[in-house]
Amino acid sequence: DAQESRGLGDVYKRQVKGLAMKKTAYIFLSTLSMVSLSLSTTSYADTALNSVAPVGVKDTLSQVMTTKKLRVCSPGDYKPFSYDNNGKFEGIDNDLVNGLAKSLGADVVMVKTSWSNLLSDFNADKCDIAVGGISISLPRQQQALFTEPYFVNGKTPLVRCPDVKKYQTIDQINRPNVRIVANPGGSNENFAKTALSNANLTMQKDNLVIFDEVAQRRADVFVTEAAEARVKQHEYKGVLCAVNPDKPLKSALNGWLIPNNDFRFKAYVDQYLNLEKLSGNLDTTINKWIPKD
Numbered sequence: 001d002a003q004e005s006r007g008l009g010d011v012y013k014r015q016v017k018g019l020a021m022k023k024t025a026y027i028f029l030s031t032l033s034m035v036s037l038s039l040s041t042t043s044y045a046d047t048a049l050n051s052v053a054p055v056g057v058k059d060t061l062s063q064v065m066t067t068k069k070l071r072v073c074s075p076g077d078y079k080p081f082s083y084d085n086n087g088k089f090e091g092i093d094n095d096l097v098n099g100l101a102k103s104l105g106a107d108v109v110m111v112k113t114s115w116s117n118l119l120s121d122f123n124a125d126k127c128d129i130a131v132g133g134i135s136i137s138l139p140r141q142q143q144a145l146f147t148e149p150y151f152v153n154g155k156t157p158l159v160r161c162p163d164v165k166k167y168q169t170i171d172q173i174n175r176p177n178v179r180i181v182a183n184p185g186g187s188n189e190n191f192a193k194t195a196l197s198n199a200n201l202t203m204q205k206d207n208l209v210i211f212d213e214v215a216q217r218r219a220d221v222f223v224t225e226a227a228e229a230r231v232k233q234h235e236y237k238g239v240l241c242a243v244n245p246d247k248p249l250k251s252a253l254n255g256w257l258i259p260n261n262d263f264r265f266k267a268y269v270d271q272y273l274n275l276e277k278l279s280g281n282l283d284t285t286i287n288k289w290i291p292k293d
Contacts, residue, residue, distance in 0.1 A: 057261045057262060058125075058262050060128050060129075060258075060262050060264075060265040061264055061265045061268055063128070064101075064104050064106050064128060065104055065105065067106070068105060068106045068107060069106055069107055069109050070101040070104065070107070070109065070128055071109045071111055071127040071128045071129075072108055072109065072110050072127055072129055072131055073111045073113045073118065073121055073122055073126060073127035073129070073130040073131070073132075073257075074089060074094075074110060074112070074113065074130065074131050074132035075112075075114050075115050075132050076089055076110075076112055077206075077207040077208050078091075078132050078133040078228060079231045079232075079289075080092055080227055080228070080230075080231050080286075080289035080290050081131070081132050081254070081289075082094050082131055082132035084112065089110050091132075091133075091289055092133075092285055092288075092289045092290075093131035093132055093133065093256070094108075094131070095288070095289075096131075096273070096276065096282070096285060097131050097256075099272070099276070100129075100272050103272060113126070113127075114185060115183065115184065115185030115186040115207075116185030117185070118130060118185070118186075118257075119140060119257075122257055123144065123260070125259075128259070128265075129256055129257065129269070130144075130257035131256050131257075133153075133225065133227065133228070134146075134254060134256065134257060135153065135186070135187040135225070135252045135253070135254060136252070136253045136254065136255045137187060137190075140257070143260065144258065145257070145258040145259065145260060145262065145263070145266050146255040146257060146258065147255045147256045147258060147266060147269050147273060148255065148270045148274070149253035149255050150254060150276075150277070150282065151227070151253070151254040151286065152252075152253060152254075153225045153226055153227055153248070153251075153252045153253065153254050154225065154226050154248025154249070154250055154251040154252050155187075155188075155191050155195075155223050155224070155225065155248050155249045155252065156223065156224065156225065156226040156242050156243060156244065156245045156248050156249065157173060157221050157222070157223050157242075157243040157249070158214060158221070158222045158223070158224055158228075158229045158232055158233070158240055158241070158242055158243070159214065159220065159221050159222075159240070159243060160214060160215070160217070160239065160240060161238060161241040167221050167243055168244065169249075170195055170196065170249055173196055173199055173221050173223070174195065174196045174197070174198045174199050175198060175199060176198055176199070176200060177200070178199045178200060178220050178221060179199070179200045179202065179219045179221070180192055180196055180199045180201050180219060180220065180221045180222065180223065181201070181202050181203075181204050181210055181214065181218075181219040181221075182201060182202075182203060182204070182210075182222070182223070183203070183204055183205065183206075183207040183210055184205060187225075187252065188222075188224055189203070191223055191250065192223060195249070195250065199221075202218075202219060211232050211236065214240060215236055215239050215240055223249065225248075225252065226245040227290055229242035229243075230245055230290055231289075231290065231291065233291075233293075234291040234293060237293075256269065
């Protein structure tokens with residue numbers, strides 16, 4: 001019996017020792033987990049802090065709210081989006097950007113540029129945002145951010161009204177005997193030189209008088225965006241006509257330029273435009289500047 005008791009005592013001692021070792025291991029693993037979690041949490045916090053304010057990235061939103069000035073680049077030659085009317089810029093984009101500035105407690109400061117210099121001026125920090133019926137394109141997006149699109153547009157021929165049936169398609173325009181005209185530095189020039197490379201192209205620097213080239217028979221076709229074609233059809237009533245503006249030769253989207261990597265400002269402007277859409281004010285503004293006929 002004494003031997004049996006000693007055997008049971010040894011078993012009990014081994015069990016107690018095993019439990020003690022397990023408890024020690026549990027405490028060690030728990031402590032290790034807490035340390036790991038603490039380090040992980042610190043790492044995530046550091047990452048979040050750095051993502052909010054990365055070094056070297058412009059904080060346009062804070063700048064505009066501090067200076068109370070929103071600098072806006074625009075070529076100012078593109079009805080119905082942005083037109084320099086003797087120093088007063090007016091159009092769809094100007095109405096909208098005025099509302100954006102108001103939401104930030106700021107005043108708009110217009111900065112006149114050109115289509116050829118639009119990106120270089122923008123990236124030289126001459127303005128905080130660029131507007132004016134800018135087509136969203138991959139080459140432009142390689143150099144700056146765009147807002148979400150706010151307008152659906154597309155390449156539309158503008159011709160003398162008796163010639164509407166002659167110039168319905170790219171194939172009908174892309175011929176050596178067809179005289180086309182384009183303005184430099186924008187998507188119109190790119191379309192003319194790529195999709196209409198066989199046509200007889202003349203470049204016209206002044207986008208405000210380019211329509212006269214067609215009206216006065218010095219050119220046969222000017223391919224521009226549907227919105228502008230509609231405006232000029234109204235202004236040159238009975239002389240110039242937009243060809244199928246509801247079915248453009250190439251669809252396009254318009255957006256505003258935002259400084260590269262400034263995702264905070266982009267998010268704000270995107271939300272502003274979304275709210276304008278939801279309220280119906282975007283459609284009201286567009287209909288104000290684009291004639292129905």
